[in-house]
Amino acid sequence: MEKHTTPFQHRKSYSRSRRPYxxxxxxxxxxxxxxxxxxxxxxxxxxxxxxxxxxxxxxxxxxxxxxxxxxxxxFKSIAFDLEPYPNTRVLTLVEFLDILRASPQIAGHVQKLFIYHLDANITPLRDQEATTQVLQALPSVVNLHLRGRNRYCRTWFPMHHAMKDRYENLRSLTLHNMWPVHWDLFDHLRRLEMLDMMDVFFYYCNPKAQVAQPAPYRIKHMNLERVRVFVETIFPSFVSRGIGIGGLESLSIDMSPITWQALPLPHFHAAKSLIRSSAGSLKSLKVSGSLCGMYSVNVHLVPQSRKLTCKSGFIVSLVHLPNAGPLFDVSEMPLLQEWFLSEKDHENGLSKLARNPFSLDWISRHLETIPAGRKLKKITLHLAIHGALVTDDRLDIESFKYFEKLVVDAVLCRTEFFSIKFLPYLLEESLIQEQMRKHLPTLHALNLLHFYDFYG
CATH class of the missing domain: 1.20.1280 (Monooxygenase)
Structure with missing residues (x-):
């Protein structure tokens, strides 16, 4: 009987060297x-x-x-979620510690460490201890990202001691939703290049206390959003210790007051110092403010004369303060490429603004500092306003005309992208849109005028 072989069977006559590899x-x-x-x-x-x-x-x-x-x-980058989504399988801290015991060389491979949903009130004790052990076991981490479960989630004390041993080598540090954080961590961050903090609460520190600084900080990229020391902002403490002073390439800063009270004048000037100290190196700048905080300091600022000799382009938006001088001078920022300023409206600020017409003068004063001969990449304005302030009898019509002429004649030709967005506050969207289109007709015709939903 004749025998047949399948195409995948090797005939015995094939030599070993001729067989498919x-x-x-x-x-x-x-x-x-x-x-x-x-x-x-x-x-x-x-x-x-x-x-x-x-x-x-x-x-x-x-x-x-x-x-x-x-x-x-x-193992170059590894992330742990202490509160994973249901029906998802993720590596736990305890399992990772078992891996390290079996293969200790892996600890030296980890350069980026992310831990999410930290909360001493909810996280089981076993995971808290495992978090501390993992931080102690990874000597090569240069990028550390710790995020709490919700705003100002409480951390546990042993973890801070474990973190101290790792701060010396860090190049990037991200802290979100954490309290309390020990101020002495900045004594070990001399190599840090990127600092990102949001909703962080520090133990009290005296902003006037001068500390020994063996070497200057190397921070190039910094984001500060709702960072406080008790009920005060972090800005004076940063300035007094030289943290983020000079050499920044990108800065994102929230200048809104911590409470509903106005932002104290020393804190405003400290935030201003953070911006202006890096005027020669900044490439990207994002500033957020509030009517309540900014309006309280306008009487202390020296107003500048308005001229139409604009020299360059940038991204700007903030508060409508008729007597406030500019927060910065773009002509002193030779490397600036992107500017984003976002205004945050607070109801408490409306009573103060009710005594003055709604104006765009303060924004125009920044545009007036634009030097000629440069072309920036992006200019964006975000303005949050209340419908009660944009009726015909509450608007400074001349400031709108001047602002529009300034943008059309001196800004559009010096930037690749320009946009102005208005945030209708509460239930006045239709009225605000109608008034802005009416008094900024050229920007509306050029499709540069936009609106976005307060609740979106």
Whole structure:
């Protein structure tokens, strides 16, 4: 009887060298890398797969050499969620500690560490202890991101001691929704280049206290949003200690008061110092403010004369203060490319503004500092206003005319992108849109006038 073979069966007559080369990943025969290639080339091949988790997992099973290279990429960035979504399987801190005990060399591969949903009131004690142990076990972390569960989530004291040992090597630090944070962490952040803090509460520190600074800070990118020391902003403390003073390339700062009270004048000037100290290096600037806080300081500022000799373009928006001088001078910022200023409206500020017409003079005074001969990338204005302030008898019509002429004649030709958005406050959207289109007709015709929903 004649015998038949399938196409995938190898005939016995085939020699071993002539058989097709099929080798299963993880096969014991592939325990060594080919010897005809230098180690650096093998490493380059594996590095090309960075970000492709499944491919790296397969590489780690190929041979001992590839396992080392793949593990360096697989564990380069690692994240833990202490409150994961239902029906999701994530690596826990306890499981990761078991991995480190079995393979201690992995600890040296971790450069970026993210831990989410920290909260001493809710997080089980086992996870709290595991968090502390993980922070102590990773000596090579340069990017640390810690986020609380909600605004001002309480952290536990042992974790701060574990973090102290890791601050010296950090290049990037992100703290969101955390309290209380120890102020002495800044004594160990001399190599830090990126600082991002939002909803962070510090222990009390005297902003006038001068501390020894063995070396200047290297911070290039900084974001400060709702960062406080008790009921005060962090700005005076930063200025007195030289944190973020000079050398910033990007700055995002929220100048709104911590409480419903007006922003104290020393805090306003401290925030202003953070901006102006880096005028020569800033490339991107984002400033948020509030009617309540900004209006209280306008009487202390020296008004500047209005001229139409604009010199450059930038992104601006803030409060409508008829007597306030500009927060900065764009002509002193040679590297500035992007500007975004966002105004936050508070109801308590409306009673103060009711004594003055709604004006765009304060914004125009910033536009007047634009130097000629430059073209910036982006200019964006966000203004939050209440419908009660935009009736015909409450508007400074001349300030609107001047602002529009300034934008059309001196700003549009010096920026790649310009936009102004109005945030209708409460239930006055239709009235605000109608009035802004009426008194800024050219910007509306050029499709540069936009609105967005207060509740969106």
């Amino acid at each position: 099929f080798k299963k990943i993880g096969n014991s025969r592939a325990s060594r890398a080919p010897k005809n290639l230098p180690v650096e080339l093998h490493e380059h091949i594996v590095n090309m797969l960075e970000g492709k988790t499944e491919a790296l997992k397969q590489c780690s099973l190929t041979c001992r050499l590839y396992r080392h290279f793949a593990q360096k990429l697989l």
